[in-house]
Amino acid sequence: MTGGLSPGMRQYQAAKQQYPDALLLFRMGDFYETFGADAEIVARELDIVLTSRSSDSAGKKIPLAGVPYHAADGYIARLVRRGYKVAVGEQVEDPKKAKGLVRREVVRVITPGTVIESELLGSAEARTLVAVALDRRTDQIGVASLDVSTGAFSVLVTRSGSDCSGLRTELARIGPTEVIVPASADPDLIAAAREICPVVTPYPDESFAPGTANELLKHHFQTATLEGFGCAGLPLAIGAAGAALAYALEMHHAPLTHITTLSTRTAEERMVLDEITLRNLELVSTIRGEAKDGTLLSVLDRTGTSMGARLLKSCLVSPLLNREQIEERLDAVSFFVDHPMVRSEVRSLLHRSADIERIAGRIAYGSATPRDLVTLNRSLTVLPMISSLLSDPEVTVPAEVATAVAGIEDPGSITDLIERALVDDPPANTRNGGMIRDGYDETLDHFRSLSGSGKDWILDLQQKERERTGIRTLKIAYNRVFGYYIEVTKANAALVPAEYDRKQTTTNGERYTTPALREQEQQIAEAEEHLLERETMLFAALLTSLAGSVPMLQQNAASVAWLDLYSALAEVAVQDGFTRPVIIDEPKVLIRGGRHPVVEQHVEGGFIPNDTSMDGAEEQILIITGANMAGKSTYMRSLAILCIMAQMGSFVPADHATIGLVDRVFTRVGAFDDLARGQSTFMVEMVELANILNHVTPQSLVILDEIGRGTSTVDGYSIARAVLEFLHGKGKSGPRTLFATHFHELVDVEATLKRVRNYHLAVQETGTDVIFTRQLIPGATDKSYGIHVATLAGVPRKVTDRATAILAEVMGREYSTTPKKARYTQMLLISPESEAVEHPAVKALRGINPDDLTPLQALQALYALKEHLRGGGV
Known part of the structure; x- marks a missing residue:
C-alpha cells in the first residue's frame, strides 16, 4: 500500500517494483538513500548506521540507510563484489528548476558481470558475463562470454554432458563473475553453474529464443545476417549471445556501441582443460582457491599492461591445437628472446600504457572521466614509438609481430584533440569543473x-x-x-x-x-x-567526438596486448632459463632436464630436473613408484604444465623439449570429500576417474596419482590395474599416461603390457636416515618410507618407533614363508660410507673413452652395456 506514503516514498516504491531483485540506491539531495529490506542489507554489508524515517501507512517506521552521493562508487563497488545487484535511481532534472517533486529514474543497474566504471572494476582482470543456452535433446550448450568493460564478445557450442561437466569445464576456463540462464533452466544446470560462479541470474526464456536473439544481434551490429560472425547456423550460439547482449543492454540503459563484433569459437581449436585439471595444476588459482600467487600465471605474468595480462590468462587456459599457430607464437617469443635491446625498449614503452581497451569502452558508454582521457592520451603517444621500433628495415620480425605492428594506427588526431581540450592535470570527475583548458572555447x-x-x-x-x-x-x-x-x-x-x-x-x-x-x-x-x-x-x-574512434582504439589495444604477451613470455624465458619447445604431430614427449616452473622458485638448494621419454609405440604408460614425499606428484604435474605452456606458445623450463600435440590434459591427484554433493573421498575419486575414461582420446595426456587408494587394498589394486589395461588398450599409440601408485604389485604389468614402463623417484639411504633425491630413474621400487615421512611430519617418536617395530615384524613374517619374487629393478643409491659392489655396466662404462670411438664402435658399446644391464647385478 502507498496511500499513506509521502510523494518521495511513492516514487521510490514505483522504482523498486521495476527492479525487485536489486538494491535500489535512490538519490535524494546529497545522499543515495535505501529503504526497508534494502536498507537493512546495505547497513549490514557496508557497516553503516541503520536508522528510520516517518511511518508507513500502517504506522510502522521505515528502515533507512544512506551513503553520500559523491562517495557512492566505493560503496557500490563493495556491494557488487559481494554479489549484489545495485540499481541507481538518479535525479534526472535540476532540483532548482523542478516544479514540485524532482523527477527520478533508474539510470543504471550494476551487476557483477556488467561493471564498466573504473571505480567499480577494481583490477585489470576480466569481468565476464556468461549466458548459457541448453538443448537437452542434443546434449549441446551455447556459451556466450561478454566483457562489457572491453567489448570482448565470443560464443562457443559444445557438449554439456549428463552431469553438466562440459558446462563446468567452459565456465572454469572463462572464470565468469556472473552467469545468466533461462528462467526455466533445470536445477542441475543452475547448480553446476553455481559451483563455478556464485552469481547465477535467471533471465526470461524469450531472450534465449534464437529468433528473438537473432533480431537483436543483427540490430545491434547493423547487419542483415550473422553469417559474418560464424554463428548463422548455430541456434544455441545465437540464443546465448543474444541473451548476454540483451541483459547487458537492459542493465546499462545505453546502446553499448563499443561491442562491435562477435567471434564464434569451436571446441576443436583449443586444448581442453576441465575444472579439475585447472585446479590440480594450479594454472590461475591455487587448489585452495587463492588467486594468482603460487600459480603458473604468477610465474609467467611479466606483462606491462592490463590488456596483456588479460590476454596472457586467456591463452594460458586455452592452449592451441594447431601446430602452425603454435609455431607462429613461438616465433614471436623467439624474436624478443633473440633481440634483448628491442625487448627492453618495447617493454619500457609498454609499461607507460594504461588500459586503452577499458577506457575505450567507457568513452563509448559516456562514463569516461577527464583523467581517463588524459591517461589515454599519454598511453597513445607511446604507440608510434613502439611501431617505429619494430618497423626497422634492418630487423626482420616474424609474422605475428608484424601483424600486431600493422594493427597500430596513428592516433595523432585523438591526441591532438585531447591535448587542446583538457588541462594537463584534470580533476577525477566533472562534478566541479576545472578540466577544460583555457583557449579551447x-x-x-x-x-x-x-x-x-x-x-x-x-x-x-x-x-x-x-x-x-x-x-x-x-x-x-x-x-x-x-x-x-x-x-x-x-x-x-x-x-x-x-x-x-x-x-x-x-x-x-x-x-x-x-x-x-x-x-x-x-x-x-x-x-x-x-x-x-x-x-x-x-x-x-x-x-x-571521441566515440567515433573507439574501434581504432580497440584495434590498437589488441596490438598492444599481443606485443605485451610475446615480450613478457620472452622476458620470463630469459630470466628463468626456459627453452623453445619442438612441436610435433606424433604422440611423443621427450624432455631433458624438465622442471616445475612454480616449485623451482621456492626450492632451497635448487630444483632437481628430470627427463621424460614417452611415445605411443614403446613407452605409452609410465608407472611411477617411490617414497612418499619423493616428488612424484611434482614431477607429473611438471610434465602436464610443460605441455600446456608449449601449446599456448611459451618457452618451457627444460634443457630440451619435444612435445607431440595434446588435445586434452586429464589429472586425478589428491583426495578430498565433496560434502556439498554428498560424495565421499572415494566417490570423488571415482567420479573424476569416470570423466577421464569416458572422454580420453589417443592424443590426450593423463596424470593419475594413487588411483584406488580410497578403498580396500584388493578393490583398489583391481581398479588400478583395470584402468591401466583400459588406457593401454585405448589405441595403438596413446593416450600418454603417468600413473603414480603405491600398489607395488602393479609393476608386474610391465611384463604383460608392451607399452608400459616402470620408473621411480630414487632415495639415498644412510643408515636409519633417508634422503629424497627427487631423481626419476628406470625401474620400480616397493618401498614407501611412510614411517620416515611420519617422523618428518612430527608424529610422536613413541608412535613411529612402534610402527618401525611392527613393520619389521610384518616384513619378517612375509619373507619367512615362501620367498617372494623381487618386483623391482631399481639401482639403489647408497651412501658413500656404505660398502657397495659396483655394477658391471658402471664398471664397463668407466673403461670407455668416447673420444676414441667411431660411431659404429659407440653403437656396439651401447649394446654391450645393455647386455650388462640384463645379466648383471649388484
Whole structure:
C-alpha cells in the first residue's frame, strides 16, 4: 500500500517494483538513500548506521540507510563484489528548476558481470558475463562470454554432458563473475553453474529464443545476417549471445556501441582443460582457491599492461591445437628472446600504457572521466614509438609481430584533440569543473573571466574594508552553505560598522554581509553556474567526438596486448632459463632436464630436473613408484604444465623439449570429500576417474596419482590395474599416461603390457636416515618410507618407533614363508660410507673413452652395456 506514503516514498516504491531483485540506491539531495529490506542489507554489508524515517501507512517506521552521493562508487563497488545487484535511481532534472517533486529514474543497474566504471572494476582482470543456452535433446550448450568493460564478445557450442561437466569445464576456463540462464533452466544446470560462479541470474526464456536473439544481434551490429560472425547456423550460439547482449543492454540503459563484433569459437581449436585439471595444476588459482600467487600465471605474468595480462590468462587456459599457430607464437617469443635491446625498449614503452581497451569502452558508454582521457592520451603517444621500433628495415620480425605492428594506427588526431581540450592535470570527475583548458572555447573563457573578475572584486573589497574599519584580521570567505561572508573576531566586534548585517555567530566571532557583497555573490554564482554548465557540455561533446574512434582504439589495444604477451613470455624465458619447445604431430614427449616452473622458485638448494621419454609405440604408460614425499606428484604435474605452456606458445623450463600435440590434459591427484554433493573421498575419486575414461582420446595426456587408494587394498589394486589395461588398450599409440601408485604389485604389468614402463623417484639411504633425491630413474621400487615421512611430519617418536617395530615384524613374517619374487629393478643409491659392489655396466662404462670411438664402435658399446644391464647385478 502507498496511500499513506509521502510523494518521495511513492516514487521510490514505483522504482523498486521495476527492479525487485536489486538494491535500489535512490538519490535524494546529497545522499543515495535505501529503504526497508534494502536498507537493512546495505547497513549490514557496508557497516553503516541503520536508522528510520516517518511511518508507513500502517504506522510502522521505515528502515533507512544512506551513503553520500559523491562517495557512492566505493560503496557500490563493495556491494557488487559481494554479489549484489545495485540499481541507481538518479535525479534526472535540476532540483532548482523542478516544479514540485524532482523527477527520478533508474539510470543504471550494476551487476557483477556488467561493471564498466573504473571505480567499480577494481583490477585489470576480466569481468565476464556468461549466458548459457541448453538443448537437452542434443546434449549441446551455447556459451556466450561478454566483457562489457572491453567489448570482448565470443560464443562457443559444445557438449554439456549428463552431469553438466562440459558446462563446468567452459565456465572454469572463462572464470565468469556472473552467469545468466533461462528462467526455466533445470536445477542441475543452475547448480553446476553455481559451483563455478556464485552469481547465477535467471533471465526470461524469450531472450534465449534464437529468433528473438537473432533480431537483436543483427540490430545491434547493423547487419542483415550473422553469417559474418560464424554463428548463422548455430541456434544455441545465437540464443546465448543474444541473451548476454540483451541483459547487458537492459542493465546499462545505453546502446553499448563499443561491442562491435562477435567471434564464434569451436571446441576443436583449443586444448581442453576441465575444472579439475585447472585446479590440480594450479594454472590461475591455487587448489585452495587463492588467486594468482603460487600459480603458473604468477610465474609467467611479466606483462606491462592490463590488456596483456588479460590476454596472457586467456591463452594460458586455452592452449592451441594447431601446430602452425603454435609455431607462429613461438616465433614471436623467439624474436624478443633473440633481440634483448628491442625487448627492453618495447617493454619500457609498454609499461607507460594504461588500459586503452577499458577506457575505450567507457568513452563509448559516456562514463569516461577527464583523467581517463588524459591517461589515454599519454598511453597513445607511446604507440608510434613502439611501431617505429619494430618497423626497422634492418630487423626482420616474424609474422605475428608484424601483424600486431600493422594493427597500430596513428592516433595523432585523438591526441591532438585531447591535448587542446583538457588541462594537463584534470580533476577525477566533472562534478566541479576545472578540466577544460583555457583557449579551447571562447564562451567558456568569457564565463571564466566573469567568475575570475568577481573573485578579484572580493579580494579588493577585503583590502578596502580592512583599511576602512581598521580591523587588520578582517577576511572575506566562502562556503557552500552560507556563501560569501565577512568574518570578524570577537576582539574586534566594537569596530564593526553599523551597516554590516549579522549573518552567523561562531565560536570565535561573527560573520556579516553587506548589500554590495550580496549583489557580487549573486553575479559570481550566476557566472560559475554558467561556467560549470558550459564546461560539462564541452566535456560531453568531447566524449561524443571521441566515440567515433573507439574501434581504432580497440584495434590498437589488441596490438598492444599481443606485443605485451610475446615480450613478457620472452622476458620470463630469459630470466628463468626456459627453452623453445619442438612441436610435433606424433604422440611423443621427450624432455631433458624438465622442471616445475612454480616449485623451482621456492626450492632451497635448487630444483632437481628430470627427463621424460614417452611415445605411443614403446613407452605409452609410465608407472611411477617411490617414497612418499619423493616428488612424484611434482614431477607429473611438471610434465602436464610443460605441455600446456608449449601449446599456448611459451618457452618451457627444460634443457630440451619435444612435445607431440595434446588435445586434452586429464589429472586425478589428491583426495578430498565433496560434502556439498554428498560424495565421499572415494566417490570423488571415482567420479573424476569416470570423466577421464569416458572422454580420453589417443592424443590426450593423463596424470593419475594413487588411483584406488580410497578403498580396500584388493578393490583398489583391481581398479588400478583395470584402468591401466583400459588406457593401454585405448589405441595403438596413446593416450600418454603417468600413473603414480603405491600398489607395488602393479609393476608386474610391465611384463604383460608392451607399452608400459616402470620408473621411480630414487632415495639415498644412510643408515636409519633417508634422503629424497627427487631423481626419476628406470625401474620400480616397493618401498614407501611412510614411517620416515611420519617422523618428518612430527608424529610422536613413541608412535613411529612402534610402527618401525611392527613393520619389521610384518616384513619378517612375509619373507619367512615362501620367498617372494623381487618386483623391482631399481639401482639403489647408497651412501658413500656404505660398502657397495659396483655394477658391471658402471664398471664397463668407466673403461670407455668416447673420444676414441667411431660411431659404429659407440653403437656396439651401447649394446654391450645393455647386455650388462640384463645379466648383471649388484
